[in-house]
Amino acid sequence: MITLIRRELLDNLMTFRFAAAVFIMLLLVVATTVVLIKDYERQLASYDTAVKKHRQEMLEERTYSSANLTIDRPPNPLSIFNVGLDKRLGNSVSIEYLYVPTLWDAWKHGADNPFLNLFSSIDLVFIFQGILSLLALVFAYDTLAGERERGTLRLVLTHPVRHGQILFAKYISGMICLLIPLLMCILLVLIMLTTSASIFLSADDFLRIGGVVFTSFVYLSLFYLIGMLISAATRRTSTALMLAMFVWGFLVLVYPNMILTAVKTDPHPDTQTSAYNQIKQIWEEFDRDRLQYLANDPVPGEKWSFGLQGDGGTFWGYRHDSSILLRYDIAGFNYKALKAESEPLVPHVQNYHRFFGTQVTNTAERMWLIRKPALDALYTQPAKMEQMLLKFSPVGLYDAATEAWTGTDLNGLQDFFTAIQRYHQVVIDYYLDNKIFESRQWFVAAEGEIDWNLLPQFSFKRSDIGINAKRALPDLCLLLMINLVLFAIIFLIFVRSEV
Amino acid sequence: MILHITKRELYDNLNSLRFALTTILLLALMLTNAIGHLREHPKRIQKYNDAVVESLAVLNSHADDSLYKLAQQGPGKLYKKPSSLHFCAEGGERLLPNIVEGGNPHPYSSNIIGVWKLSYPNANIDLKRVGPDVTKVDWAFIIAYVLSLIALLFTFDSLSGERESGTLRLMLANSVPRHTILIGKFLGALISVSIPFMLAALMNLLMISTSSAVHLNIEAWGRLGIIFFIAFLYTCFFLALGLLVSARVQRSAVSLVILLLAWVTFVVFMPSTLASIASELSPSMSFDEKWTQYSQQRDEIWDKYNYVAWSKAVDRKTLTAKSAFFYENAEMSERLNREYLTSKIAQVQHARSITRASPATLLQHLLESFAGTGFERHLQFVDNVERYARQYREFVVDIDRSDPESFHIIGVREGMTKKKVLPEAVPKFEDTLSLGKDFNDSAIQMLLLTMFVIVLLSGAYLAFVRVEV
Numbered sequence: 001m002i003t004l005i006r007r008e009l010l011d012n013l014m015t016f017r018f019a020a021a022v023f024i025m026l027l028l029v030v031a032t033t034v035v036l037i038k039d040y041e042r043q044l045a046s047y048d049t050a051v052k053k054h055r056q057e058m059l060e061e062r063t064y065s066s067a068n069l070t071i072d073r074p075p076n077p078l079s080i081f082n083v084g085l086d087k088r089l090g091n092s093v094s095i096e097y098l099y100v101p102t103l104w105d106a107w108k109h110g111a112d113n114p115f116l117n118l119f120s121s122i123d124l125v126f127i128f129q130g131i132l133s134l135l136a137l138v139f140a141y142d143t144l145a146g147e148r149e150r151g152t153l154r155l156v157l158t159h160p161v162r163h164g165q166i167l168f169a170k171y172i173s174g175m176i177c178l179l180i181p182l183l184m185c186i187l188l189v190l191i192m193l194t195t196s197a198s199i200f201l202s203a204d205d206f207l208r209i210g211g212v213v214f215t216s217f218v219y220l221s222l223f224y225l226i227g228m229l230i231s232a233a234t235r236r237t238s239t240a241l242m243l244a245m246f247v248w249g250f251l252v253l254v255y256p257n258m259i260l261t262a263v264k265t266d267p268h269p270d271t272q273t274s275a276y277n278q279i280k281q282i283w284e285e286f287d288r289d290r291l292q293y294l295a296n297d298p299v300p301g302e303k304w305s306f307g308l309q310g311d312g313g314t315f316w317g318y319r320h321d322s323s324i325l326l327r328y329d330i331a332g333f334n335y336k337a338l339k340a341e342s343e344p345l346v347p348h349v350q351n352y353h354r355f356f357g358t359q360v361t362n363t364a365e366r367m368w369l370i371r372k373p374a375l376d377a378l379y380t381q382p383a384k385m386e387q388m389l390l391k392f393s394p395v396g397l398y399d400a401a402t403e404a405w406t407g408t409d410l411n412g413l414q415d416f417f418t419a420i421q422r423y424h425q426v427v428i429d430y431y432l433d434n435k436i437f438e439s440r441q442w443f444v445a446a447e448g449e450i451d452w453n454l455l456p457q458f459s460f461k462r463s464d465i466g467i468n469a470k471r472a473l474p475d476l477c478l479l480l481m482i483n484l485v486l487f488a489i490i491f492l493i494f495v496r497s498e499v
Numbered sequence: 500m501i502l503h504i505t506k507r508e509l510y511d512n513l514n515s516l517r518f519a520l521t522t523i524l525l526l527a528l529m530l531t532n533a534i535g536h537l538r539e540h541p542k543r544i545q546k547y548n549d550a551v552v553e554s555l556a557v558l559n560s561h562a563d564d565s566l567y568k569l570a571q572q573g574p575g576k577l578y579k580k581p582s583s584l585h586f587c588a589e590g591g592e593r594l595l596p597n598i599v600e601g602g603n604p605h606p607y608s609s610n611i612i613g614v615w616k617l618s619y620p621n622a623n624i625d626l627k628r629v630g631p632d633v634t635k636v637d638w639a640f641i642i643a644y645v646l647s648l649i650a651l652l653f654t655f656d657s658l659s660g661e662r663e664s665g666t667l668r669l670m671l672a673n674s675v676p677r678h679t680i681l682i683g684k685f686l687g688a689l690i691s692v693s694i695p696f697m698l699a700a701l702m703n704l705l706m707i708s709t710s711s712a713v714h715l716n717i718e719a720w721g722r723l724g725i726i727f728f729i730a731f732l733y734t735c736f737f738l739a740l741g742l743l744v745s746a747r748v749q750r751s752a753v754s755l756v757i758l759l760l761a762w763v764t765f766v767v768f769m770p771s772t773l774a775s776i777a778s779e780l781s782p783s784m785s786f787d788e789k790w791t792q793y794s795q796q797r798d799e800i801w802d803k804y805n806y807v808a809w810s811k812a813v814d815r816k817t818l819t820a821k822s823a824f825f826y827e828n829a830e831m832s833e834r835l836n837r838e839y840l841t842s843k844i845a846q847v848q849h850a851r852s853i854t855r856a857s858p859a860t861l862l863q864h865l866l867e868s869f870a871g872t873g874f875e876r877h878l879q880f881v882d883n884v885e886r887y888a889r890q891y892r893e894f895v896v897d898i899d900r901s902d903p904e905s906f907h908i909i910g911v912r913e914g915m916t917k918k919k920v921l922p923e924a925v926p927k928f929e930d931t932l933s934l935g936k937d938f939n940d941s942a943i944q945m946l947l948l949t950m951f952v953i954v955l956l957s958g959a960y961l962a963f964v965r966v967e968v
Contacts, residue, residue, distance in 0.1 A: 017756040024760040028768055035775050042779075090626045104627050113783045113843045114622035118591040118874060119774035119850060120634075122767070131763055138756055238656070239516055241755065245652055246520040253644055258528060261535045261636040323627065383630035390631055399631070410629050 001165055004156075008173035012139060013180075021135050022181045028127055029185040033192050036080045036123065041198045043075040043087070046110025050092060058452050062445030063334040064436050066315060069095040069427070071458050072109060073416055076408055077199045080189075081212050082125040082399070084408025093417070095424050097361055097431065100368040103417045104324040104375055124189065125402045128182070128216050129395055133223040133252055136178055137244040140227020143170045144494065145240045163495045171228065171487070178220050186213055204465045211405035211465075211472060218479045219398040223248075225486035232493045255393045263389060265382040275374030276322045279367050283327055286363040293355050299348050306349050308342045310335035310444065325371050325378075330360070335444045350438045357437025361428055383410060394482065397475045404472035407462055411471055419460045426456045500675055501683045508687025512653065518691060521649050525699035528641050533706040535636065536586035541712040543581045547597075550578050555927065562922040567912045569920065570895045573601040573615025577887070579880045580930040582871035583719055586707065587726055588639040588863065590873025596620040599884045601891070605828060607808060613825040614910045616833040617888055619840045619881065638700075639866045642730045643859045644766060646696060647737045651758045653688045654741025656751040658963065663751060677964050681742065685956070688738050693731070700727070718934055722869045725938075729869070732948050733862045737762075739955035746963035769857035777850040784842040789835055796831050800824065813913045815906060822910040840881075847874065861948050868941045871932050875940065880930055887928045894926050 012018060054070040061068050073091040090106025099105070147153035156166060190209070193199050201209075227244050234240040290304070299306055305314065312335040320327055338346070390396030403409035431437060441450060512518050554576045561568040561575075579597040598620060605613035634640050661667035670680060704723070708715050715723075741758055748754040801808075804824035810817050851874065854860040867873030899905050899916050908914025 016753050020753070020756055020760060024764065028764065031772055032768075035772055038779065039775060085629060088624075088626075088632070089629065103629070106626065108624065108626060112785045113778075113846055114624045115594070115843050115847045115874075116774075116778050116850070117594055117622065117624055118847065119778070119854070120771045121775065122771045127768075130767060131760075134759055134763070138752070138759070142752070238660075238751075241752075242515075242517045242520065242652065245648075245755075246517070246524065249645065249648055250524065253648070254524065254528060257634045257636050257640065258531050260631075260633045262531045264538070265630075379627055379629050383628070386630040390633075396631075413629075 001169060004161070004166065004169035005173045008143075008170055009176060012173060012177045017138065018177065021138075022184065025127075025131060025135075025181045025185055026188065028131070029124065030188060030192070032122060032124060032127060033080065033189050037192065037196050037199065039121075040075060040077060040080060041196075043110065044198055047072055047074050047091070050109035054092070061334075061452075062336065062449060064431075064439065064442045064450065065332045066334040069455070071095060071420055071423070073106070076406065076412075076462075077193075077201060078205060078208060078406035079123070079408050080193070081123060081209065082402045082406045082408055083121065083123045084403040084406065085410060085413055086408040087121075089413060093420055095420070095427055097357075097364065097428060098328045098330060099326060099364050100371070101417070101420050101424055102324075102371070102375060103413060104379065105326070106417075124185075125212070125216075125399065128185075129219070129398055130252060132178065132182060132216065132220050133395075134248055135181070136174075136220050136223035137227040137248050139174050139177060140224045141231050141240045141244040142237045143174065143228055144231040145234050145237045146231075148235065149237055164491060167228075167487075167491060167494055171224070174224050174228075175217075175221055178224065179217065182213070182216060182220065204462075207465045208405050208407070208468055211469065212402050215398060215401045215405065215472065215476055215479070218476065218483065219394060222394050222479060222483050222486065225483060225490065229486055229490050229493070232490050232497065251393045252395050256390050256395055259389050259392070260386055265385045265389075267378050267382055271374060271377045272322065272325070275325050275370055276327070278370050279325055279327055282363055282366050282370070286359060289359060290356065293352065297348065297352065299345070304331060304352070305333065306345050306352070308333065308335070308338070308345055308349060308443075310338040310342060312336040312445075325374055333443050338444050346440060346444075349443065350440065353442050354435075354438035357432065361432070380410070391475070391478075394479065397479050401472045401475035401479065404475070405468050407468055409471070412463065412468075415463050416460055420458075423456070423458045430456055500679050501686070504675075504680060504683025505686040505690070508657075508684055509690055512687065512691035513694075517649075517652055518695065521652075521692070522695040522698065524645065524649075525641070525695050526702065528636055528645060529699040529703035530706075531636050532586055532638065532641065533703045536707060537710050537712060540581075540583070540585060543585070544712075547578055547581050550576065550598075554578065558925060558927075559922040562920045562925050565912075565915075565917065566895060566898055566920050567915045569925065570899075570909050570915065571604050571612060571614055573604070574887070574891050574928060575602050576600050577884050577928045578930070579877070582876070582932075583713060583715055584722060584726075584870040585872055586637055586703075587723075587870035588866040588872050589635040589637045590639075590863075590867040590870070590876070592872050594622050594624065595874065595877045596623055599881060601884070601888055605825075605832070611808065614829045616829040616836070617884065618833075618836050638726065638730075638870075639863050642733060642866070643862050646692070646730070646734055647766060647859065648762060650688070650692050650734050650737035651741045651755075651762055653692055654684075654738050655745055655755045655758050657684045657688060657742060658745040659748050659751045659754045660745075662749065678960055681746075681960055681963050685738060685742060688741075689731075689735065692734055692738070696730070696734075721934060722871070722937075725869050726866060729862065729865050729945065729948070732945070732952060733858065735952045736858050736948065736955060739952055739959055743955055743959040743962055746959055746966055765857050766859040770854045770860045770863075773854045773856065774850045777853040778846055781846050781849045783846040784839055786839075789839045793832065793835050796835070797828065800827050800831060815908070815914075818906060818908045818911050818914040822908045822914060825910045844878065855944065855947070858948065858951055861944055861951075865941050865944050865948070868937050871937075876932070879932065879936075883930050884928070887926065890926050894924075898924075 050072045054068075054072060057068045057070070071093055073093075075091075076086045079086040089103060090108050092109045093101045093106040095101060144153070147156070157163075186209070193201060226247060230243045230247065231237075231240050234243065294301075294304060301307075310333075312333070314331060314333040320329070387396065387400060391400060400409065404411070406412070407415070436442060440446060557572075557575045558569075561572050577599050581592075581597075585592070596619075600618050600620070602615050603618060604615050607613065656663075658667065661670070667680075671677070707713050740761065744757050744761070745751075745754050748757065804820060804827075807817055807820040807824060810821075851860075851864065855864065864873070864875070868875045895909060898920060899907055899909060902916035902918050905916035906914040
C-alpha cells in the first residue's frame with residue numbers, strides 16, 4: 001500500500017505540469033492577496049472616517065427629535081477569502097424611532113466611484129474554485145486510463161493487491177499532490193495577512209480559515225474523484241481528457257451563469273404593492289389618531305406646530321420608498337431657542353409629544369410586523385432560491401460553505417442587522433424610560449447640551465465559530481456525501497471493468 | 500497541400516468527442532441567451548417607450564404654457580435608448596444609469612425659481628439584491644470564456660500529439676514544408692471551431708429575429724457581421740496560442756496544463772486584478788469635495804446678486820441681473836456635475852485601458868461598442884444629451900429673438916416673449932448611434948487584437964520551425 005502511494009506520488013510530483021501549476025498558483029494567489037489586502041485597508045479607512053463623521057454629526061445635534069444616530073458596519077477581514085455580500089451591501093444604517101432598521105435601509109459609505117463596480121472582483125475562493133478544480137482534473141484524468149493504455153495496470157494487478165487498494169493509493173497520492181499547492185498558497189496568504197498592519201485576526205478567525213481550507217480540500221477531492229471516475233469509465237486518455245475538460249467547463253464556468261439567466265426568480269408582483277398599501281393604511285390610521293388628539297386638546301386648531309416660534313426651525317422627515325416598503329412623513333421642530341411668548345405653549349407641546357412618542361413607536365412596531373415577511377418574500381426568498389439553483393454544481397456548494405465560514409453570507413450580514421435591531425429597541429426603550437419624547441429637549445435645545453454619551457452604546461461581535469460551522473455544515477456534508485458516492489461508483493466500475 | 504492537411508484535420512475533428520461536446524455546449528448557451536433576451540427585451544423597450552412618452556407629455560405641457568416655462572423647466576428626463584443587440588454584450592447595463600435629467604431648476608423661494616441644468620445620475624448599485632452575483636450569458640461571455648477555452652482544447656495536441664504518436668515525423672518525411680503543416684492545422688482547427696459556433700449563433704439569431712418582439716434593422720445586421728468578424732479574430736488568438744505552446748512542448752498533457760493556466764491568467768485573472776490596481780492609481784473626486792466647491796461657489800454667486808434676487812422690479816437692468824444670476828448658478832452647478840462625472844469617467848477609462856492587456860477584455864470592449872451597450876455607449880449617450888441641451892437652449896433663444904416685443908432676457912418671465920410656442924417646434928431628444936463612429940473608436944482595439952494574433956502566429960511558426968521532431 002505504502003509502496004503504491006509512494007510510486008504514484010513520485011510519478012506526479014516530478015512532472016513539469018506539477019511545477020508549472022504550483023508556480024502559477026502561487027503567483028496568482030500572491031498578486032490577488034496583495035490587491036485584496038489593499039482593498040481591505042481602503043475599506044477600513046473609509047469605515048473609520050465614516051464612524052468619526054457620524055459621531056461628530058451626532059454630537060452636534062442639540063435636540064432629541066433631530067438625533068442623528070448612524071451605525072457603520074466594519075468590513076470583514078475574512079472577506080479576503082470569500083467576499084460574498086460583504087462589500088456589496090449597504091454599510092451605514094441610521095437608528096430612528098420611525099422604523100425598525102434592516103439590511104435594506106442601509107446605504108453605502110466610502111463608495112466614491114460606483115462606476116468602478118463595472119469591473120468584476122475576485123477573491124481567493126474564486127481562484128481556488130477555478131484553478132484548483134482544473135488542476136485536480138488534470139491530475140486525475142489519466143490515473144486509470146493512462147495505466148490501462150500503457151499496460152502497467154495489468155502489471156500491477158498481477159501482484160496480489162486488491163482493486164480497492166490501488167484506487168485508494170491513487171486517490172491518496174493525488175490528493176497529497178493537490179494539497180501541496182493549496183497549503184502553500186494558504187500559508188503564503190496567512191503570512192501576508194499577519195504581517196499586514198491593518199488586519200487583526202483572532203483565534204476564532206484562524207479556525208474559520210481552517211474551515212475554509214477544509215472545505216477547499218473536500219471540494220478538491222470531489223473534482224479529483226470526478227476525474228478518476230472519467231478515467232475509470234473511458235478506455236483512452238485523450239477521451240478522458242476531453243470529457244474532463246468539458247465537465248469542468250460546464251460545472252464551473254457555464255452552469256452557474258446559465259442557470260440564473262435561464263430561470264427567473266422574481267417574487268410575486270403583488271407582494272410589494274399589497275404590503276406597501278397595508279403599511280400606508282397603518283400610517284394613515286396613525287395620522288387620524290394624531291389629528292384627533294390635536295382636535296381634542298385644549299389648544300385650538302389642529303396644527304402640530306401649536307404656533308410655536310423660535311430660532312432654528314422645523315424639519316420635515318419624509319421618506320417614501322416603495323421598494324423597501326417604507327413610508328413616513330413626520331414633521332417636527334428643533335429650535336435653538338424659543339421666543340418668550342411661546343413659553344406658555346411648551347407644556348401642551350410636551351403633552352402632544354408624549355402621546356406622539358408612544359403612538360409612533362407602536363406604529364413602527366406594527367409596520368415591522370408587515371415589513372419583515374414582505375421584505376423576506378421580496379428579497380431573501382429569491383436570493384435563497386438562486387443560491388439553491390447554484391448548488392446543483394459543486395461550485396455553488398463550495399461557495400456557499402466558504403461564505404458561511406467567513407461570515408460574509410446573508411446570514412452573517414443579517415447577524416449584524418439583528419444586532420442593529422436589538423440596539424434600536426434598546427434606544428427606543430431608553431427614550432421611553434427616560435421620558436425623552438415628552439422632554440423639552442425633544443424640540444428645544446436647552447442650556448446644557450445633550451450628553452449623547454448617556455445613550456446606550458452599540459456593540460457587535462461576529463457570531464461564534466460554532467454558528468459559522470453550523471451554517472457551513474449542510475453544504476459541507478453534501479460535498480462529502482457526493483465524494484463518497486463518487487468513490488463508490490469508481491470502485492464499482494473499476495472492479496467490474498476488464499483490464 | 501494546405502488544403503489536404505486542412506481537410507484531414509477537419510475530418511479528424513468532426514468525428515471527435517470534443518466536436519460533439521462543443522456543439523451541445525454552444526447550442527445550450529445560445530439557446531439560454533436567446534430565451535433570456537426574448538423575455539427581457541420587450542420589457543426593456545416597453546419601459547423605455549413609456550418613460551419617453553411621459554417625458555414628452557411634460558415637455559409639451561411646458562410648451563403649451565409659455566416659452567418662459569420651457570426656458571425654466573428644461574427638456575426634462577432624457578432616456579438612453581436600449582440597444583436591440585443587447586444580447587451580444589450586456590456590458591454592465593444594470594449598473595449604468597439610463598437617464599440624464601435636464602430640469603430641476605433651483606427653487607430659491609416659492610415664487611423665485613431658477614433655470615434648468617443637466618444633472619448626471621451616479622451608477623446605480625443595487626444595495627437591495629442579496630442573491631449571488633453571476634455573469635449574464637451573453638455573446639461576450641460565450642465567446643470570451645467558452646469559445647476561447649474550446650479553441651485551446653482543439654489545438655493543445657495538434658502538434659505535440661502528432662509528435663507523440665510519431666505521425667509528425669512521417670508527414671515531414673514527405674517533404675512538406677513546415678509552414679504548410681502549421682497553416683493547414685490552423686485552418687482545420689479554425690473551421691472545426693467555427694462550425695459549432697456558427698450553428699449555435701445562427702440558431703440564436705433565427706430565434707431572435709423571427710420573434711415579433713425584437714426588430715433587427717439593416718444596421719443591426721451590419722453590426723452583427725462585425726461582431727462575427729471580431730469573434731473569429733479572437734478565436735484565432737487562442738488557436739495561435741494553442742499552436743505555439745503545442746509546437747514548443749514535447750507532451751500534450753504538459754501543453755494542456757500550460758494553456759489552461761495561461762487561459763485562466765488572461766481571461767479570468769487579468770481583467771479584474773489589473774482593474775483594481777489601475778483604479779487605485781488614479782483617484783477620483785469625492786462627493787464631499789464636490790459639495791465644498793459647490794457651496795463655496797454658490798455663496799459667491801449669491802453674494803454677487805443678492806441685491807436683485809428679492810427685487811420685484813421689472814426694469815431691464817434688474818431683469819438682466821436676475822437672468823444672469825439664474826444662469827450663473829445653473830451653469831456652475833452643471834459644470835460641477837460634469838466635472839464630478841468626468842473625474843469618475845477618467846478613473847474608469849484609465850482602468851479600462853489597462854485591462855485591455857487581456858484579450859478577453861479587448862473582446863468584451865469591442866463587442867460592447869458594436870452592440871451599442873456598455874460604458875462607451877453610455878459616454879456617447881451623455882454626449883448626445885449635451886448636444887441636444889445646446890440645441891434646446893439655442894431654440895429658446897431663437898424663438899425669443901423672433902418676437903420684437905420681447906426684452907430678450909431669458910430665464911425671467913417678464914423678460915421673455917408671451918407668444919405661444921408650437922409644441923411640435925420644440926426639438927425632441929433622439930438618442931442615436933452611428934456605426935461609423937463606433938468603428939472609428941474601436942479601430943485601434945481591433946488592430947491591437949489583430950496584432951496579438953499575428954505575433955502569436957509568427958511565434959508559433961518560429962517555434963515550430965526550430966523545434967526538433
